[in-house]
Amino acid sequence: xxxxxxxxxxxxxxxxxxxxxxxxxxxxxxxxxxxxxxxxxxxxxxxxxxxxxxxxxxxxxxxxxxxxxxxxxxxxxxxxxxxxxxxxxxxxxxxxxxxxxxxxxxxxxxxxxxxxxxxxxxxxxxxxxxxxxxxxxxxxxxxxxxxxxxxxxxxxxxxxxxxxxxxxxxxxxxxxxxxxxxxxxxxxxxxxxxxxxxxxxxxxxxxxxxxxxxxxxxxxxxxxxxxxxxxxxxxxxxxxxxxxxxxxx
Numbered sequence: 456x457x458x459x460x461x462x463x464x465x466x467x468x469x470x471x472x473x474x475x476x477x478x479x480x481x482x483x484x485x486x487x488x489x490x491x492x493x494x495x496x497x498x499x500x501x502x503x504x505x506x507x508x509x510x511x512x513x514x515x516x517x518x519x520x521x522x523x524x525x526x527x528x529x530x531x532x533x534x535x536x537x538x539x540x541x542x543x544x545x546x547x548x549x550x551x552x553x554x555x556x557x558x559x560x561x562x563x564x565x566x567x568x569x570x571x572x573x574x575x576x577x578x579x580x581x582x583x584x585x586x587x588x589x590x591x592x593x594x595x596x597x598x599x600x601x602x603x604x605x606x607x608x609x610x611x612x613x614x615x616x617x618x619x620x621x622x623x624x625x626x627x628x629x630x631x632x633x634x635x636x637x638x639x640x641x642x643x644x645x646x647x648x649x650x651x652x653x654x655x656x657x658x659x660x661x662x663x664x665x666x667x668x669x670x671x672x673x674x675x676x677x678x679x680x681x682x683x684x685x686x687x688x689x690x691x692x693x694x695x696x697x698x699x700x701x702x703x704x
Contacts, residue, residue: 461641466649478639485631494558520596527589560620565609
């Protein structure tokens, strides 16, 4: 097995236990990241549909808003800009930034809030002399356009953030699935194969030693029998005195 397809480790029982724990963690991490990627994909597609709908509505709203602006200029004259500026003291719509959480990914969220009731009262009286109704219609149209712009900005920001998070998550899922887990599995298979080979070698060595001891014991018993038949004066060798240079204990 090539070392490029596995981790360079020493084939021991301890390392095998460590690799099994790492494989278990990689499997759990892969499952969690896969669920996260699925959740982000669902939200990503939902936001994409909302962006398409918002852009279509934005085109229609902007057309209507600029048409009402032309009507207001026609009814109130070109001095409508100064009239509106004189009656505006503060913004009637403010945007507040918050955060939304989608599967652990923090997404910026923008919300618009209407403020300034006094300003609304003054704006209601704007253009009473001429073109008041057209000015109010123009104001309402552009207010709706601003609210829709805030919503579109919210969706676009969430779309970009989710896109980046989804790319990172998919890269991690692919790395775990195609690189980390196969390497861990190959490493575990390599360690098991080496341990099995060592076990077979040890068994074969012990078997050879046992066979040698058995042959030596039979040889000593035979010499004892010959010595006893010769009168008991011959020296009987001991099993401990038998040396075998081929066997290493």
